[in-house]
Amino acid sequence: MKYQTQRIAYAYFLVAMALFAVQVTLGLVLGWIYVSPNFLSELLPFNIARMLHTNSLVVWLLLGFFGATYYILPEESEREIHSPLLAYIQLGILVIGTAGVVVTYLFDLFHGNWLLGKEGREFLEQPKWVKIGIAVAAVIFMYNVSMTVLKGRKTAVTNVLLMGLWGLVLLWLFAFYNPANLVLDKQYWWWVIHLWVEGVWELIMASILAFLMLKLTGVDREVVEKWLYVIVATALFSGILGTGHHYYWIGLPGYWQWIGSIFSSFEIVPFFAMMSFAFVMVWKGRRDHPNKAALVWSLGCTVLAFFGAGVWGFLHTLHGVNYYTHGTQITAAHGHLSFYGAYVCLVLAMVTFVMPIMKNRDPYNQVLNMAAFWLMSSGMVFMTVTLTFAGAIQTQMQRVVGDYFMDVQDGLALFFWMRFGSGVFVVVGALLFIYSVLFPRREVVDAGPVQSHRDGHLEAAE
Numbered sequence: 083m084k085y086q087t088q089r090i091a092y093a094y095f096l097v098a099m100a101l102f103a104v105q106v107t108l109g110l111v112l113g114w115i116y117v118s119p120n121f122l123s124e125l126l127p128f129n130i131a132r133m134l135h136t137n138s139l140v141v142w143l144l145l146g147f148f149g150a151t152y153y154i155l156p157e158e159s160e161r162e163i164h165s166p167l168l169a170y171i172q173l174g175i176l177v178i179g180t181a182g183v184v185v186t187y188l189f190d191l192f193h194g195n196w197l198l199g200k201e202g203r204e205f206l207e208q209p210k211w212v213k214i215g216i217a218v219a220a221v222i223f224m225y226n227v228s229m230t231v232l233k234g235r236k237t238a239v240t241n242v243l244l245m246g247l248w249g250l251v252l253l254w255l256f257a258f259y260n261p262a263n264l265v266l267d268k269q270y271w272w273w274v275i276h277l278w279v280e281g282v283w284e285l286i287m288a289s290i291l292a293f294l295m296l297k298l299t300g301v302d303r304e305v306v307e308k309w310l311y312v313i314v315a316t317a318l319f320s321g322i323l324g325t326g327h328h329y330y331w332i333g334l335p336g337y338w339q340w341i342g343s344i345f346s347s348f349e350i351v352p353f354f355a356m357m358s359f360a361f362v363m364v365w366k367g368r369r370d371h372p373n374k375a376a377l378v379w380s381l382g383c384t385v386l387a388f389f390g391a392g393v394w395g396f397l398h399t400l401h402g403v404n405y406y407t408h409g410t411q412i413t414a415a416h417g418h419l420s421f422y423g424a425y426v427c428l429v430l431a432m433v434t435f436v437m438p439i440m441k442n443r444d445p446y447n448q449v450l451n452m453a454a455f456w457l458m459s460s461g462m463v464f465m466t467v468t469l470t471f472a473g474a475i476q477t478q479m480q481r482v483v484g485d486y487f488m489d490v491q492d493g494l495a496l497f498f499w500m501r502f503g504s505g506v507f508v509v510v511g512a513l514l515f516i517y518s519v520l521f522p523r524r525e526v527v528d529a530g531p532v533q534s535h536r537d538g539h540l541e542a543a544e
């Protein structure tokens with residue numbers, strides 16, 4: 083570690099990993115409710131568990147992005163983080179907010195209260211006071227990182243990262259805008275949901291990947307920067323008007339069917355570019371970095387994002403197709419592989435890269451970490467394929483033949499069992515991953531003196 087304040091990332095990653103474990107375990111609970119519908123129906127109803135599953139996902143990914151930023155900025159801008167204290171206050175606010183959401187939802191506290199009670203828009207269910215807390219934390223964060231970058235060296239990585247983070251924070255403000263008109267409500271809801279994952283988060287993804295590629299492959303900065311700008315340009319060109327693929331059936335003008343179809347089809351381009359970028363960098367790179375697991379996660383990230391977001395997104399993005407598939411298990415298939423490939427793998431790549439440096443050890447438990455990659459990723463791919471089959475049958479029976487929703491669901495039971503099975507693999511993989519990054523490998527502990535030699539090796543390669 084070259085800068086002391088990079089250690090802030092450690093605290094963020096610890097909280098993120100704890101929430102990651104909670105998130106995937108709740109996924110398993112949901113998967114079980116699908117095959118055994120009365121499970122926990124009094125204590126933890128499906129809708130509450132679902133909200134905790136999706137919201138904890140988003141929160142730990144955000145903590146991952148923030149932690150990554152605190153690690154990357156000092157090295158890129160060649161100075162310490164402006165205020166470590168503010169960084170920890172920001173983390174404290176986010177932790178309190180998260181605990182507030184859990185307690186409010188589990189016990190349905192302050193029911194109907196404007197400020198304190200729960201809110202019902204998918205992904206934006208946090209009580210208003212938590213939303214305000216997130217906004218305050220975001221302002222603190224942007225002040226802190228912008229001050230760091232302004233006073234330091236400016237690189238393409240810091241520029242793109244900051245652009246993505248500013249976009250993330252500004253778009254969050256639309257979470258506060260909830261018009262009574264249901265059409266407008268949905269329109270602006272997507273400005274947070276879609277413009278995050280298919281807009282500004284892609285910039286964050288590209289810049290974190292660029293940083294990892296610089297470190298892991300040792301390619302020249304100029305090469306990385308050219309790719310970065312192409313990715314940013316194609317992501318924004320396609321993603322902004324691509325929002326139209328959510329405007330087909332919510333009451334907005336019909337021209338969105340064409341704008342949405344055409345522009346969102348181009349959204350595959352930045353994901354293809356990120357995949358090509360990562361592989362070309364590895365192929366061109368001269369450096370043999372000891373942290374192979376971080377490389378596996380980085381490459382896996384770009385491939386699975388290409389398939390989950392790019393291919394599975396394109397699958398149902400043309401309005402003629404979406405007319406039939408809208409809101410079926412096809413959507414859930416895509417939602418899982420896209421979030422997993424693009425953002426889960428991205429954060430786990432960064433955690434894998436950073437943790438050994440924080441612990442000042444050789445990238446230990448690499449083999450276990452890579453085993454976790456294959457377990458989790460094959461579980462996720464299997465889940466996606468399962469849900470895609472379920473979704474195809476559902477589309478045919480429900481939307482074409484016209485059978486009743488619940489009858490069709492009953493007919494899909496076999497797929498839901500398989501989804502639960504693949505979920506078990508994902509959860510076991512996730513726990514293995516967390517173990518592999520937090521605990522030392524046996525030999526390293528025993529090796530004693532060898533360790534300093536290994537540190538040297540790692541420092542040199544950093």
Ligand code: HEM
Pocket residue numbers: 105106107108109110111112113114116132135136139413414415417418421422426501502504505506508509
């Ligand atoms: C890191 C891994 C995971 C990610 C990124 C993830 C992501 C998501 C997302 C984005 C949704 C909302 C989907 C939508 O609106 O279409 C969701 C819902 C759900 N997830 Fe996961 N999930 C993960 C792990 C799991 C696991 C291990 C299971 C276990 C079987 C699971 C089961 C479910 C279920 C049953 C739903 C509700 C679907 C519905 O409402 O029909 N998830 N998850």
Ligand code: HEM
Pocket residue numbers: 204279280327328346347349350387391392394395396397398399400404407408409410413416417418420421424425
């Ligand atoms: C990493 C990037 C992406 C993530 C994390 C993501 C995630 C999601 C999620 C969670 C949903 C369900 C939202 C809901 O209704 O609750 C969704 C819907 C959708 N996504 Fe994506 N997505 C990504 C990229 C893409 C791309 C590139 C395309 C098109 C090429 C696409 C096309 C769609 C479409 C058409 C829907 C609406 C499905 C429906 O009508 O039910 N997505 N996405």
Ligand SMILES: [Fe+2]
Pocket residue numbers: 276280324325327328
């Ligand atoms: Fe979208």
